[in-house]
């Protein structure tokens with residue numbers, strides 16, 4: 001049985017975000033529905049499905065339509081299963097991502113996309129924001145775009161590890177054993193599916209622009225980190241129980257607002273990625 005509900009897209013802002021109504025994610029989806037979802041994700045950067053009362057297996061099965069799910073990108077393996085997915089308490093004291101980022105761009109192959117389901121969100125607070133890197137790039141002046149085009153930047157997990165008080169050094173040693181050290185990626189990507197250009201440096205992971213002198217790099221990155229926070233590039237989502245956000249790490253950055261003290265229990269699954277700038281597509285594994 002496949003869903004026959006009518007799908008309706010509700011834009012959140014003009015630059016980023018769309019809610020997809022009329023899909024029951026407990027059911028297998030038709031090829032046409034999957035294509036509509038894929039296009040919405042590529043065009044709007046982040047999409048939402050409201051109040052989905054689904055199991056982890058159903059969540060995982062839905063994501064298999066778009067790539068290879070992993071329980072998480074740092075320790076994930078080829079053999080990850082839905083039962084491995086953490087239903088994690090992401091309270092600020094335990095898990096802080098209060099800097100703008102696309103997920104784990106410190107990796108040689110960062111995840112293509114991330115899906116997050118609110119199992120038990122706080123009553124208020126704990127929103128997530130997304131910023132469109134298409135819009136951020138488009139808003140730069142042409143001379144600035146010309147200067148940045150072709151540059152590369154170092155992305156590192158070290159600042160995050162150093163922010164972990166007790167276990168940072170163990171985390172970093174384990175990370176480096178699995179994945180090697182820092183990664184170098186283009187400062188601007190051409191999105192392989194939309195053809196649009198997207199800024200690809202983040203406050204959380206990007207430590208320097210390789211081709212610039214240290215002081216030039218620091219000044220340029222400070223300007224870009226501030227630039228991507230302009231409200232016209234950004235949307236903000238207040239979570240209700242069961243809400244799913246599904247975002248394209250090639251075209252948006254996100255920020256988890258740490259303004260709550262209650263538990264914030266979330267289920268997070270990523271889709272395995274490729275080297276940024278290389279061809280990639282949101283499609284089931286094995287399809288080419």
Ligand SMILES: [Fe+2]
Pocket residue numbers: 097101102103254
């Ligand atoms: Fe994140």
